[in-house]
Amino acid sequence: SSPMDEGNKIQYDDKKETPYTHAVNKDDEEENAKNITKPDASSIQERANALFLNAEILAPMVRASTTPLRTLALQYGADLVFTEEIIDRSITTCNRIVNKELGTVDYVRKLETFSPKVRKRMKSKDEIPVILRID
Numbered sequence: 001s002s003p004m005d006e007g008n009k010i011q012y013d014d015k016k017e018t019p020y021t022h023a024v025n026k027d028d029e030e031e032n033a034k035n036i037t038k039p040d041a042s043s044i045q046e047r048a049n050a051l052f053l054n055a056e057i058l059a060p061m062v063r064a065s066t067t068p069l070r071t072l073a074l075q076y077g078a079d080l081v082f083t084e085e086i087i088d089r090s091i092t093t094c095n096r097i098v099n100k101e102l103g104t105v106d107y108v109r110k111l112e113t114f115s116p117k118v119r120k121r122m123k124s125k126d127e128i129p130v131i132l133r134i135d
Contacts, residue, residue: 055079067104067133084133090131099133107132 058065058073060082070081094107109129111119122129 052080058082060085067135070135087133094131102133102135104133104135106130106134108120 010022025119040128051091056078058070058078062085065082065084070083073081086108090109091107093113094109096102097106097108099106107130111122111129114122114129
């Protein structure tokens with residue numbers, strides 16, 4: 001079958017026969033665009049106030065917003081906590097691991113990025129190079 005069926009029919013994955021996308025004709029798109037109402041500035045401000053006004057927030061800090069600190073901040077009344085500031089390139093070279101024991105997602109730096117001396121030391125101490133832990 002072709003990638004796009006005729007008209008406004010739902011497309012199906014050939015193997016599973018379940019809908020995964022819907023073709024929309026141009027007239028429907030224009031009609032839908034007319035019916036969308038954009039929120040006015042006051043309603044956006046009201047929602048922001050409801051979320052953040054008088055909230056206790058732990059701001060992101062470099063090498064300071066570790067999981068234990070965020071957990072303590074929540075226990076002592078913080079409404080919102082952020083992960084530590086990180087360099088995005090460091091995450092892209094990591095392995096993403098779901099840590100079932102802690103209930104976190106860990107981004108672990110690949111061992112081959114370390115020198116042989118550092119790898120040996122880390123192995124002897126059972127160190128895991130966690131760059132970021134998200135709970």
